[in-house]
Amino acid sequence: MQTVEPPVRTRSGRSAAFVLAAKDVRRGLRSKALILTAVVGPLALGLIMALAFGGTSGPSATIAVVDLDRTPTSAGVISVLQEQFRDGPVELVTDVGDASAAVTDERVDAALVIPVGYAASLVTAPEPLQVVRNSQRAIPGEIAAAIAGEIASQSDLIRAATSTVAALDRDATSVVDVAEVRPAISVDVGDLGRAFSAPLYFGPLTIFLFLGLGGAARSLVREDREGTLARIRSTSVSPRALVGGASLGVFIQGVLAAGTVYLVSTVVFRARWGSPVEVIVVLLALVVSLSGLSALIVAVSRTEAQAEGWTNALAFLFGILGGAFFGGAQFPGLLGAVGSLTPNAIAMRALVELGPGRRDLLEVLPLLVALVAIGVVGLAVGSQLMVRRLR
Amino acid sequence: MTTPTVRCEGLRKSYGDRVAVDGVSFEIAAGESYGLLGPNGAGKTTTISMMCGLLHADAGRIEVVGRPMTTGRCDAKQLLGLVPQDIALYPDLTARENLVFFGRLQGLSRSDLRTRIDEVLEIVALEDRAGDRVDGFSGGMKRRCNIAAALLHRPHLLVLDEPTVGVDPQSRASILDGIANLQAAGMAVLYTTHYMEEAQRLCDRIGIIDEGRLVAEGTQSELISAVGQSPVVRLTASGDLRTLADAASLQPQVLRASAGDGRLEVAVAEPARALAPLIELAESCGVAVAGVDVVEPDLESVFLHLTGKALRD
Known part of the structure; x- marks a missing residue:
């Protein structure tokens, strides 16, 4: 009688995890469930909101302009801005007193401050206008920042206008009346729409991604129901490698989905997210956070349906409390405080604070660490429970 | 004395007060086909689950080619191939993709895997459907592919849990012929079925399990004479x-x-x-x-x- 050849063995636990993850990614892409949920969903919702909020049908933000410079030049700048936004989408107010207090009290959505010495600085190194923002009012903050950026980019023209008026020996406050320099400050409203559209995509992304990754994280439970888990467990794959592979698969699918939303919204819809490196770091932290939470939910649920129910409930709770929709608008008071602890709110705050010309990665590090910590804790506890269950 | 491919001694498993398996012992030699028969709920699947390292035994000992089998013992698991009762394949992957996945999990190198996939597809007569998705297969083809996935790593012991449920007579005959060939090549086979004629045709020895106990064991003629059955x-x-x-x-x-x-x-x-x-x-x-x-x-x-x-x- 012939003897059976001995089995061939070359695989480590780590490579088994990669094999499992690759299979999950392949199935995830092929099923299109993740694509529909985590890519098409946020893009469609973001696009709808970008169209709604980015149009010129009326004011969509109230922004205070506080003139600390009190010079003819600063007055001229305010005058130009008022004219620019006479028909929306921004309502400018100038009589709010202290800018920070006005924003904190939510009398205005954001504030632009023309600093002391602004006019004088135009000759040498132009001082930028300061932006005071409310982290729960992402869109107005973006608009204010875009206006400040536009004015900074027009510094030369503003200086030229001021010089022209001086040369004509006329009152500098009438700078806007001088035909030659009238278009000196031009803020493109359409450009503004795109400038603040990133949060519109990012907000839905955080929630739809959570729903999508929740589905991906249920792969082990699904495999148990479908019978493939028994076959995998009858091989030499350890429970730890099995859970590790499933988690890696969820993370990779999250990165692919978030990356696709970022690329499509940037390239096709011309959304401005900020520095690519910073955006990628925020997206990675978000995916870690949501992957860990998804793993935890699956581990503490008894059935696949229960895990799905928990994911859906938490996703909508996060979305409502954390302000995932309408550009990050949140509840005031206690609900707002609770909502600010949700992963989507933390990620949104990090993204907004990393906006063009503002904070850098080091300054938002606590937010990123918080996101990663949520994910790591969720993953550690969830994995431990799943490994115990598989043993 | 040669080491049996599998040796189970005094296996016991309880779920609360209910004893699912109670002191089951048997051995299977290389090249031998052993049928485990019993009514539903008799303890067959629990026994198989313990043998394959899917379930902890409360008591008893399992060895596969002399290596102890527990849920954590990878070396013993490498020596067996499980064909679960359900179709344990990914319906949205092709037959080849399924086999690549399970083969890589079993540690086969890329070059060896390519050769082995062709070999097992030939064994189960699915060479011409390798590139098709499993959800497009007939019941019999799925069953054959289910068996192929357990053969990739050349196991010493093949455990088949009702592998012919719901298949047409032609596919059943093909499956039984394939198993007989593997057995002839030296593979030990543990087979459970609800079809008595399959057990009679395929199994060298049969164990009858009822209410968690192995109530009889032997060749077909031994069993018949042992219970005093007459024409x-x-x-x-x-x-x-x-x-x-x-x-x-x-x-x-x-x-x-x-x-x-x-x-x-x-x-x-x-x-x-x-x-x-x-x-x-x-x-x-x-x-x-x-x-x-x-x-x-x-x-x-x-x-x-x-x-x-x-x-x-």
Whole structure:
């Protein structure tokens, strides 16, 4: 009688995890469930909101302009801005007193401050206008920042206008009346729409991604129901490698989905997210956070349906409390405080604070660490429970 | 003395107060096919789950080629291939993609895997459907692919849990032929089924499990003789069958006789010698015999005798 050849063995636990993850990614892409949920969903919702909020049908933000410079030049700048936004989408107010207090009290959505010495600085190194923002009012903050950026980019023209008026020996406050320099400050409203559209995509992304990754994280439970888990467990794959592979698969699918939303919204819809490196770091932290939470939910649920129910409930709770929709608008008071602890709110705050010309990665590090910590804790506890269950 | 491919000793598993498996012991040698038969809920799947390292045994010991099998022992798991009762394949992947995945999990190198996939697809006669998604397969093709995935790593022990459920006769024949070939090549086979004819055809030895206990074990003929099953001469007749049964039971070659519903059933040691005297006796009792059947004892009757249930119960 012939003897059976001995089995061939070359695989480590780590490579088994990669094999499992690759299979999950392949199935995830092929099923299109993740694509529909985590890519098409946020893009469609973001696009709808970008169209709604980015149009010129009326004011969509109230922004205070506080003139600390009190010079003819600063007055001229305010005058130009008022004219620019006479028909929306921004309502400018100038009589709010202290800018920070006005924003904190939510009398205005954001504030632009023309600093002391602004006019004088135009000759040498132009001082930028300061932006005071409310982290729960992402869109107005973006608009204010875009206006400040536009004015900074027009510094030369503003200086030229001021010089022209001086040369004509006329009152500098009438700078806007001088035909030659009238278009000196031009803020493109359409450009503004795109400038603040990133949060519109990012907000839905955080929630739809959570729903999508929740589905991906249920792969082990699904495999148990479908019978493939028994076959995998009858091989030499350890429970730890099995859970590790499933988690890696969820993370990779999250990165692919978030990356696709970022690329499509940037390239096709011309959304401005900020520095690519910073955006990628925020997206990675978000995916870690949501992957860990998804793993935890699956581990503490008894059935696949229960895990799905928990994911859906938490996703909508996060979305409502954390302000995932309408550009990050949140509840005031206690609900707002609770909502600010949700992963989507933390990620949104990090993204907004990393906006063009503002904070850098080091300054938002606590937010990123918080996101990663949520994910790591969720993953550690969830994995431990799943490994115990598989043993 | 050679090491058996698998040795189970005193396996025991309880779920709360319910004892699912109670002291089950058996061995399977290389190249031997062992059938584990039992009614539903008898403990077959629990036994298989412990053998394959999917479930902790409360007590007892399992060795595969001398290596202890537990849920955490990877080296022992490498030596067996499991064909679960359910189709354990990914329906949205092709047959080849499924086999690549399971082969890589088993640690096969890329080059070896390519060769092995072609070999196992040939064994299960699916070479021309390798690139098709499994959800487009017929029930029989899925079953064959299910078996192929367990063969990739050349296991010493193949565990098949009802591998022919719901397949057409042609696919069943193909599956049974393939298993017989593997067995002939030296692979040990553990086989559970609800189809008695499969067990009779395929299994060298059979263990009958009921209520968690292995109630009998042996070759088919050993089991039949162990439970005292005899051939039965069945007369289809009209007349006073009860009187005939009483008279027949007094005959020396008759072990027992019973009458009912137009039939007389007579258990005898040697049907050929008992048949003529029985017909003469019927004529003398005024019973008209319309037909005669000789029923040889089989596994079904052994199973019924031991468990009081039909195998499909």
